[in-house]
Amino acid sequence: MPVAFFRHSLFSYLCKSQRKIKMKEISLNSLILLSLFIISGCTKVAPPEPFGACPTPQQVAWQRMEMNMFCHFGPNTFSGAEWGDGSEPEDLFNPTSLNCHQWADIAHRVGMGGIIITAKHHDGFCLWPSAVSDHTVAQSNWQGGKGDVLRELSDACSDEGIAMGVYISPWDRNAPTYGTPQYNETFCRTLEEVLTQYGTKWKDGKPRIFEQWFDGANGEGPNGKRQNYDWPLFNATVTRLQPNAVIFSDVGPGCRWVGNESGEAGETCYSTLNIGGFSPGAGSPCTDTLNRGNRGGTHWVPAETDVSIRPGWFWHENEHPKSLNDLMRIYYNSVGRNSLLLLNVPPDRRGLIASEDSIRLMEFRATLDSIFSTDLAQKARIEANKTRGGKRCKAFSPSNLLNDDYDSYWAVEDGESTAVILLEFNEPVTFNRIMLQEYIPLGQRITKFHIEYMDTRGHLHDLLANGTTIGYKRILLVPTVTAKDVRIYIEGAMAPPVLNRVGLFMDNIFDSEQ
Numbered sequence: 016m017p018v019a020f021f022r023h024s025l026f027s028y029l030c031k032s033q034r035k036i037k038m039k040e041i042s043l044n045s046l047i048l049l050s051l052f053i054i055s056g057c058t059k060v061a062p063p064e065p066f067g068a069c070p071t072p073q074q075v076a077w078q079r080m081e082m083n084m085f086c087h088f089g090p091n092t093f094s095g096a097e098w099g100d101g102s103e104p105e106d107l108f109n110p111t112s113l114n115c116h117q118w119a120d121i122a123h124r125v126g127m128g129g130i131i132i133t134a135k136h137h138d139g140f141c142l143w144p145s146a147v148s149d150h151t152v153a154q155s156n157w158q159g160g161k162g163d164v165l166r167e168l169s170d171a172c173s174d175e176g177i178a179m180g181v182y183i184s185p186w187d188r189n190a191p192t193y194g195t196p197q198y199n200e201t202f203c204r205t206l207e208e209v210l211t212q213y214g215t216k217w218k219d220g221k222p223r224i225f226e227q228w229f230d231g232a233n234g235e236g237p238n239g240k241r242q243n244y245d246w247p248l249f250n251a252t253v254t255r256l257q258p259n260a261v262i263f264s265d266v267g268p269g270c271r272w273v274g275n276e277s278g279e280a281g282e283t284c285y286s287t288l289n290i291g292g293f294s295p296g297a298g299s300p301c302t303d304t305l306n307r308g309n310r311g312g313t314h315w316v317p318a319e320t321d322v323s324i325r326p327g328w329f330w331h332e333n334e335h336p337k338s339l340n341d342l343m344r345i346y347y348n349s350v351g352r353n354s355l356l357l358l359n360v361p362p363d364r365r366g367l368i369a370s371e372d373s374i375r376l377m378e379f380r381a382t383l384d385s386i387f388s389t390d391l392a393q394k395a396r397i398e399a400n401k402t403r404g405g406k407r408c409k410a411f412s413p414s415n416l417l418n419d420d421y422d423s424y425w426a427v428e429d430g431e432s433t434a435v436i437l438l439e440f441n442e443p444v445t446f447n448r449i450m451l452q453e454y455i456p457l458g459q460r461i462t463k464f465h466i467e468y469m470d471t472r473g474h475l476h477d478l479l480a481n482g483t484t485i486g487y488k489r490i491l492l493v494p495t496v497t498a499k500d501v502r503i504y505i506e507g508a509m510a511p512p513v514l515n516r517v518g519l520f521m522d523n524i525f526d527s528e529q
């Protein structure tokens with residue numbers, strides 16, 4: 016309802032009422048309420064309806080974590096392999112000074128909200144004393160067979176306030192029943208053990224797992240057979256035991272593989288995916304689809320970019336962490352493209368993150384802080400040519416794009432699919448990064464945008480052409496410019512655009528040519 020009409024009808028209601036009721040009968044309270052109603056101008060304007068497949072609150076919380084740490088750790092750390100064949104002697108696993116607090120502390124300092132550990136990789140070795148396997152820490156000499164990596168990580172995550180997730184590979188090159196229907200049952204018992212005993216302790220004393228990581232790999236087991244995985248049973252088991260866990264696989268249901276291991280989400284990246292007829296592993300959609308998602312797809316299955324800080328997933332003696340520039344590229348190509356970054360930082364044979372990795376991570380954090388702690392958009396006067404409820408409607412005002420309240424956003428009227436946002440500056444600002452965020456609890460909507468700016472001499476220039484998706488967060492790398500104003504043209508959307516943040520930043524460090 017247009018504000019003018021709304022205000023007019025309120026006024027006439029007031030006048031009519033005044034005729035009927037004597038002034039003294041109207042309580043002071045109701046007068047105050049009515050005045051507030053008139054001043055706000057849009058108290059009754061409903062928020063936009065959610066559009067299409069939308070995230071669960073758990074998926075929103077997960078996406079807002081932005082970066083998590085992956086820890087590949089197990090017999091491969093000691094053998095130098097990437098894929099153990101399951102015949103490794105248990106004694107091979109022998110970290111000399113395991114300290115999961117060090118992992119959690121590093122994750123915390125780098126701004127990662129969670130750690131996902133390879134509780135069981137393809138070699139089948141369990142990092143906890145599993146009752147359904149005889150290939151575990153309990154059969155090793157490490158800590159006299161009394162050690163439990165998952166317990167230590169659960170305690171460390173609880174102490175440091177870090178969420179804990181688990182990678183549990185269905186492919187098991189050690190399990191004797193692998194390749195028979197019985198294995199699916201055994202695998203569920205494995206899940207049950209982990210998902211009931213481990214995780215970050217919450218106030219209610221119960222351990223929580225924030226993400227269950229399912230690898231779709233399906234090779235041969237010890238008897239040369241492949242397994243027919245019962246994915247519905249596996250997923251139902253996770254959901255029953257850890258209802259808040261986001262389940263990762265090639266096709267979700269909680270989040271999806273981004274389609275490569277090089278740290279690159281699609282420039283166009285939808286969080287929605289058509290999952291009908293697909294399954295994890297060989298039955299998944301092609302990697303290009305995983306990379307980009309499906310426009311208006313049937314399910315909310317956002318992309319997770321898993322990539323290692325080192326060449327391998329596991330720690331290897333002669334490998335070293337990637338450069339700071341590479342980490343920045345990965346950040347822009349994942350978090351900056353509507354994806355969560357799951358950065359693997361493999362502990363070494365001591366059971367510690369090597370200092371060269373932790374130093375690189377601290378440099379990475381310092382660089383992110385130096386770029387993103389000064390938002391030049393904060394200096395702008397902001398306007399939009401359209402606002403839901405009209406210009407005076409505070410609830411959906413473009414000024415919401417400049418605050419840090421996640422749940423306040425700018426929106427337009429139903430039926431609209433285009434709009435222009437203008438940021439004007441008293442003093443010109445110099446920047447080369449533009450950040451945009453859609454308010455994803457209401458779905459992903461924007462499909463096309465471009466950006467222009469006015470230089471200090473009053474000339475208009477294209478800054479970015481052919482923008483497609485935004486999603487939870489989009490960070491656009493543009494040439495360094497000095498602008499008197501910035502104009503964001505939303506040219507296409509599947510439903511009325513809803514944005515909750517606009518930011519402008521200057522990055523003097525990352526070199527895209529390197």
Ligand code: FUL
Nearest residue numbers: 097098230231232321328
């Ligand atoms: C893959 C595995 O085969 C790799 O070893 C690694 O764990 C990676 C994250 O997932 O599918």
